[in-house]
Amino acid sequence: MSFMHLSFYSAFALSSLGLAFHRTHLISALLCLESMMLSMYIALSIWPIENQAPSFTLMPMLMLTFSACEAGAGLAMLVASTRTHGSDHLHNLNLLQC
Amino acid sequence: METTLLLNTSLLLTLAIILTPTLLLPVSKTSSNSPTTITRTVKTAFLISLVPMTLFMLSGTESITSYWEWKFTTNFKIPLSFKMDQYSMMFFPIALFVTWSILQFATWYMASEPHITKFFFYLLTFLIAMLILTIANNMFLLFIGWEGVGMMSFLLIGWWQGRAEANTAALQAVLYNRIGDIGLILSMAWLASTMNTWEMQQAPLPTQTPTLPLLGLILAATGKSAQFGLHPWLPAAMEGPTPVSALLHSSTMVVAGIFLLIRTHPLLANNPTALTLCLCLGALSTLFAATCALTQNDIKKIIAFSTSSQLGLMMVTIGLNLPQLAFLHISTHAFFKAMLFLCSGTIIHSLNGEQDIRKMGGLQKMLPTTTSCLTIGNLALMGTPFLAGFYSKDLIIESLNTSYLNTWALLLTLLATSFTATYSLRMTLLVQTGFPRTPTNPPTNENNPMITNPITRLALGSILAGLLITSYITPTKTPPMTMPTTTKTAAVIATALGIALAMELSTMTHTLTYPKQNPHLNFSSSLGYFNPLMHRPNTTNLLNSGQKIASHLIDLSWYKKMGPEGLTDLQLMAIKTSTTLHTGLIKTYLGSFALSILLILSTQT
Numbered sequence: 195m196s197f198m199h200l201s202f203y204s205a206f207a208l209s210s211l212g213l214a215f216h217r218t219h220l221i222s223a224l225l226c227l228e229s230m231m232l233s234m235y236i237a238l239s240i241w242p243i244e245n246q247a248p249s250f251t252l253m254p255m256l257m258l259t260f261s262a263c264e265a266g267a268g269l270a271m272l273v274a275s276t277r278t279h280g281s282d283h284l285h286n287l288n289l290l291q292c
Numbered sequence: 293m294e295t296t297l298l299l300n301t302s303l304l305l306t307l308a309i310i311l312t313p314t315l316l317l318p319v320s321k322t323s324s325n326s327p328t329t330i331t332r333t334v335k336t337a338f339l340i341s342l343v344p345m346t347l348f349m350l351s352g353t354e355s356i357t358s359y360w361e362w363k364f365t366t367n368f369k370i371p372l373s374f375k376m377d378q379y380s381m382m383f384f385p386i387a388l389f390v391t392w393s394i395l396q397f398a399t400w401y402m403a404s405e406p407h408i409t410k411f412f413f414y415l416l417t418f419l420i421a422m423l424i425l426t427i428a429n430n431m432f433l434l435f436i437g438w439e440g441v442g443m444m445s446f447l448l449i450g451w452w453q454g455r456a457e458a459n460t461a462a463l464q465a466v467l468y469n470r471i472g473d474i475g476l477i478l479s480m481a482w483l484a485s486t487m488n489t490w491e492m493q494q495a496p497l498p499t500q501t502p503t504l505p506l507l508g509l510i511l512a513a514t515g516k517s518a519q520f521g522l523h524p525w526l527p528a529a530m531e532g533p534t535p536v537s538a539l540l541h542s543s544t545m546v547v548a549g550i551f552l553l554i555r556t557h558p559l560l561a562n563n564p565t566a567l568t569l570c571l572c573l574g575a576l577s578t579l580f581a582a583t584c585a586l587t588q589n590d591i592k593k594i595i596a597f598s599t600s601s602q603l604g605l606m607m608v609t610i611g612l613n614l615p616q617l618a619f620l621h622i623s624t625h626a627f628f629k630a631m632l633f634l635c636s637g638t639i640i641h642s643l644n645g646e647q648d649i650r651k652m653g654g655l656q657k658m659l660p661t662t663t664s665c666l667t668i669g670n671l672a673l674m675g676t677p678f679l680a681g682f683y684s685k686d687l688i689i690e691s692l693n694t695s696y697l698n699t700w701a702l703l704l705t706l707l708a709t710s711f712t713a714t715y716s717l718r719m720t721l722l723v724q725t726g727f728p729r730t731p732t733n734p735p736t737n738e739n740n741p742m743i744t745n746p747i748t749r750l751a752l753g754s755i756l757a758g759l760l761i762t763s764y765i766t767p768t769k770t771p772p773m774t775m776p777t778t779t780k781t782a783a784v785i786a787t788a789l790g791i792a793l794a795m796e797l798s799t800m801t802h803t804l805t806y807p808k809q810n811p812h813l814n815f816s817s818s819l820g821y822f823n824p825l826m827h828r829p830n831t832t833n834l835l836n837s838g839q840k841i842a843s844h845l846i847d848l849s850w851y852k853k854m855g856p857e858g859l860t861d862l863q864l865m866a867i868k869t870s871t872t873l874h875t876g877l878i879k880t881y882l883g884s885f886a887l888s889i890l891l892i893l894s895t896q897t
Contacts, residue, residue, distance in 0.1 A: 214886035216879075287878045 205233035220282040224268045231261040295353045302343040309337040330412045331395040338388035348381045349764040375429035393746035398535035400742040418444035431490040441545045442469045449532040461528035468525040472515015478508035496558035506566035517549030517603045520577040530592040534637035543626035550606045557615040574607025575701035582711035587817040621684035628672040631750035635666040642736040654728035658736045663724045665751040670716040672754045683758030689783040694772040713790025
C-alpha cells in the first residue's frame with residue numbers, strides 16, 4: 195500500500211476509534227467526527243492530484259460544506275443537551291425512558 | 293276374611309306406633325317422652341306385629357303395597373312400596389322383641405345418664421331405619437334404611453363424646469361402612485341402567501347375571517356385616533354403651549348386609565362365581581374372628597368377635613344358595629347374642645365398670661340369674677342340640693357337608709365351629725367359676741326386675757325360637773335328609789372337640805404358669821396384625837400418591853419446570869446476560885459498532 199493510503203486509513207481509523215471509545219464528554223466525540231472529516235477532506239483533495247484528473251477537484255468542497263452543516267447540527271445538539279441535562283456527559287444520553 | 297287387609301293394616305299400625313314418640317317430640321318436652329314411654333311404645337308395637345306374623349304362619353299371606361310414586365323421570369318411577377314376605381314379617385316381631393328387652397334393660401343401665409331421653413330417641417330412630425330397610429321393596433328405600441342405620445351407629449358408638457377412643461371407633465365404623473356403600477351404589481346404578489327399575493322383584497335375569505353388580509352387593513355386605521377385609525370396626529364399636537352393642541352390633545345392624553344379600557338372592561343364584569366368593573369370604577371371616585376371639589380379655593370384645601364369626605357363617609350360607617337358612621340363623625342369633633350382651637352389661641355394672649375377664653370369677657354365686665342366662669346363651673351359640681342355635685347352625689353345617697363345594701371353606705367353617713366352643717367355654721369358665729378375682733366388695737346387684745325380666749325373656753327366646761320358627765315356616769328348598777352318621781354329627785363332634793380343648797387349657801391356666809410368647813398367641817391377640825398393616829400404609833400410600841400426582845407432577849413439574857415457568861426461566865437466563873448490552877447508552881452502541889466494523893474488515897481482507 196502506498197504511503198498516502200496508509201496515512202489516510204490510519205488517520206480515519208484512529209478518529210473512528212476515538213469516536214467509539216470516548217470517555218466522558220460528547221464534545222470529544224464531535225471532535226473525533228471533525229477529525230474524521232478532516233482526514234477524508236485531505237484524502238479527497240490528494241486523490242485528483244494523484245490521478246491527474248482535475249475535474250474531481252470539486253468533491254472536497256462539497257464534502258466540506260456538508261460537514262460544516264453536520265458540525266453545526268452536532269454543536270446545536272450539544273448545546274441542547276447541556277441546556278436540558280446541565281452537562282454534556284455521555285451517560286445522560288440514555289435511550290431508555292426510565 | 294280379608295287377610296291381606298288385616299296384614300297391611302296391622303303392619304302399618306306397627307310402624308305408626310313406633311313413629312309416635314318422634315311425632316310427639318316437638319309437641320311436649322315433658323315426661324311424656326320419657327324412656328318408660330318409649331319402652332312401652334316398642335312393647336305395644338311388638339304385640340301388634342305378632343298379628344302379621346301369625347297370619348303368615350297360618351295362611352302364608354304375603355303382600356306388596358305401594359303408596360306413592362316419585363316420578364323421577366318419565367320412565368323411571370320410584371314407588372314407596374313395602375314388601376311383606378316371610379323375611380320382613382318374621383323379622384319385625386323378632387327385632388321388636390329384642391329391642392323391647394334392650395330398652396327395658398337400658399332404663400336401668402343408663403339410669404345415671406343425664407341425656408337418657410336423647411339416647412332412647414337415637415335407639416328409636418335406629419329401629420325405624422332398620423325396619424324401613426327390612427320392609428323395603430326397592431333399592432331406594434333400602435338405601436334410605438341402610439344409610440339411616442349407618443348414621444345412627446355413628447351417633448350411638450360415639451355416645452360418650454369426651455372419650456377419644458369412642459370418637460375414633462365411631463369414625464372407623466363410618467369409614468368402613470362407606471367403603472361398603474360404594475358397592476351398594478354401584479349395584480344400584482347397574483340395576484337402574486340395565487333393568488330401568490329399583491324394584492327387587494323385577495330384577496332377576498333368566499341367564500347368568502353379570503358379576504360386577506354382584507361384586508358390588510358383596511362389597512356392601514362386607515362393609516356392613518364386617519366380613520374379613522372391612523372388619524376392624526366391629527370390635528372397635530364396643531366403645532359404645534352396652535345397649536348399643538346389644539341392639540346394633542349383634543342383632544340388627546350388622547345383619548343388614550346379609551339381609552341385602554338375602555333380598556337379592558335371585559340375582560346371586562345364577563352366578564356361581566359370586567356364590568363361591570361369598571362362601572370363601574364367609575369362611576375366612578368366621579375363622580379369622582374365631583381365632584381372634586380366643587385370646588381376647590375384654591368380655592365385650594369376645595362377644596363382638598363371636599358376632600363377627602356368626603356373620604361369616606351367615607355369609608357362608610348365602611354362598612351355599614340357602615337364603616332362608618341364613619335368615620333362620622339371623623333370627624335365632626338375635627336372641628342369644630342380645631342376651632349375651634345384656635348379661636355382660638349386668639356383669640360390668642355389678643363389678644363397677646370392670647370389663648376384663650381375668651379380673652372376674654366366681655360370679656355364679658353372686659349373680660345367679662345373669663350367669664345362668666349367660667350359660668344358656670353360650671350353649672345356644674355353640675349349637676347345643678335343641679336350643680335355638682342348633683336349628684340353624686347344625687342345618688348349615690349339614691348342608692355344607694353335603695354340598696358340592698370348596699373343601700377349604702368347609703374345613704375353615706368346621707375349625708371355626710370348634711373355636712366357637714373354645715372361646716365360649718373359656719369366657720364362661722373365667723367369668724363364672726373359680727375363685728373371685730375381683731376387688732373385694734363390688735356393688736353386685738341383680739334384684740331389679742328391670743334387669744332380670746329382659747334377660748329371662750330373651751333366654752326363653754333363645755331356647756324356644758329355633759323350634760318355633762322351624763315348625764311354622766316351610767322351607768323353600770328341601771334340606772338334606774340322608775347322610776352318613778359322621779357327617780350328621782360333624783357339628784356336634786367339632787363343638788365337643790372345642791369344649792375338650794377349652795377344658796384342657798383351663799386346667800393349664802390354674803397352675804399359674806405365665807404364657808410364653810409364641811407366634812400363634814401373638815397373631816391371635818393382635819387381631820391378625822390387620823389393623824397396623826392396613827390402617828397406616830393404605831392411608832399413607834393414598835395420600836402420597838395424591839401428593840405426587842396433584843402437587844408434584846402437575847403443579848411443580850409441569851407448571852414450574854417444563855411448562856410456562858420453565859420457559860420463563862430459560863428466557864431469564866438469556867435476558868440477564870444481555871441486559872448489560874441494552875442499557876440504552878450511546879457508548880455501548882458505538883462500541884458494538886466499532887467491534888462489528890473491525891470484524892467485517894478482518895474477514896474481508
